[in-house]
Amino acid sequence: MSTIALTESHHGATVTREWSGPASKRIVTGYGFWIFILSDMIMFSAFFATYAVLLGQTAGGPTGHDLFDLRNVAIETAFLLASSFTCGMASIAADTRNTTSFQLAMVVTCAFGLGFLVLEGQEFASLVLRGAGPTRSAFLSAFFTLVGCHGLHVSAGILWLLTMMAQVFTKGFRPDIQRRILCFALFWHALDIIWIAVFTVVYLLGSAK
Amino acid sequence: MSNPHDEVANSIDVAPGDEHLEGSIAQRVIGYLTGLGLAILLTATSFFVAGTDLVWQPSIPVALVVLALAQMGVHLVFFLHITTGPDNTNNVLALAFGVLIVVLVIGGSLWIMANLNHNMMPMDQLMQMQR
Numbered sequence: 001m002s003t004i005a006l007t008e009s010h011h012g013a014t015v016t017r018e019w020s021g022p023a024s025k026r027i028v029t030g031y032g033f034w035i036f037i038l039s040d041m042i043m044f045s046a047f048f049a050t051y052a053v054l055l056g057q058t059a060g061g062p063t064g065h066d067l068f069d070l071r072n073v074a075i076e077t078a079f080l081l082a083s084s085f086t087c088g089m090a091s092i093a094a095d096t097r098n099t100t101s102f103q104l105a106m107v108v109t110c111a112f113g114l115g116f117l118v119l120e121g122q123e124f125a126s127l128v129l130r131g132a133g134p135t136r137s138a139f140l141s142a143f144f145t146l147v148g149c150h151g152l153h154v155s156a157g158i159l160w161l162l163t164m165m166a167q168v169f170t171k172g173f174r175p176d177i178q179r180r181i182l183c184f185a186l187f188w189h190a191l192d193i194i195w196i197a198v199f200t201v202v203y204l205l206g207s208a209k
Numbered sequence: 210m211s212n213p214h215d216e217v218a219n220s221i222d223v224a225p226g227d228e229h230l231e232g233s234i235a236q237r238v239i240g241y242l243t244g245l246g247l248a249i250l251l252t253a254t255s256f257f258v259a260g261t262d263l264v265w266q267p268s269i270p271v272a273l274v275v276l277a278l279a280q281m282g283v284h285l286v287f288f289l290h291i292t293t294g295p296d297n298t299n300n301v302l303a304l305a306f307g308v309l310i311v312v313l314v315i316g317g318s319l320w321i322m323a324n325l326n327h328n329m330m331p332m333d334q335l336m337q338m339q340r
Contacts, residue, residue: 038304092237
């Protein structure tokens with residue numbers, strides 16, 4: 001890829017800048033996937049708006065203050081944050097083509113992600129058992145939709161993570177596999193950003209009131 | 210051309226999530242560690258503020274929202290590598306547009322629904338009218 005000097009005229013002044021050809025496939029792929037992530041966040045914003053509107057509609061049932069266990073939420077948050085960090089380590093290992101470190105970091109990421117899902121599943125199960133399932137009130141419907149949608153994204157992320165481990169195992173660090181790892185890392189980090197909004201808006205603000 | 214490292218090194222811009230051009234492994238690990246440290250600090254502060262009696266109670270929701278926004282910024286910079294450099298303009302512009310839509314959807318919904326709630330006749334009066 002050679003660098004080309006471009007000369008253009010801007011309002012009489014001649015400007016010379018360098019252009020090194022069209023962006024590489026990796027950059028175009030990352031940009032496209034970034035657009036997808038932003039659209040996903042816009043979908044989540046609709047769920048957040050629904051939750052905020054229905055927050056007070058408890059139909060005489062329990063409120064967030066009665067239901068949420070902040071210690072459980074803190075552990076979930078720690079799991080997701082740790083998995084985000086190990087996912088970053090996996091990206092570095094992928095860029096340096098270190099298979100052992102990559103697979104190890106991905107296994108740890110997967111373990112933290114599964115731990116998060118187990119805790120969330122236990123929370124949902126205990127809510128349903130206490131009669132605070134999604135059918136109890138509009139508030140709980142919105143709660144299960146919002147938090148459950150994030151949980152579904154984490155589940156999909158774990159399936160993707162296992163797929164990437166298998167692909168690196170069978171195909172190695174080919175350029176197309178590297179681009180998929182980049183997209184997976186973006187997806188996983190984005191899930192952690194959405195979780196920040198969830199634990200703040202749903203759990204911390206919900207139990208403060 | 211076939212080596213993705215050369216592709217990255219030669220290109221003028223960086224994809225979101227991609228490392229910056231001249232980052233050694235140690236520098237990148239330090240970047241992630243910095244992000245992790247800041248994120249832990251902000252999360253711990255959030256959980257502390259939510260449960261404490263030490264601060265003026267009405268300020269807690271505002272404090273929590275500010276801490277969450279700060280932590281999102283930390284994640285964007287240190288984990289997703291969204292930077293202000295000229296090479297990241299496309300990603301930043303897309304992010305700005307996304308933030309605009311998110312603010313419109315959430316803010317607009319809350320505004321409209323609060324207005325409707327305010328202007329709606331109380332439910333018992335509505336029932337009376339239907340009799």
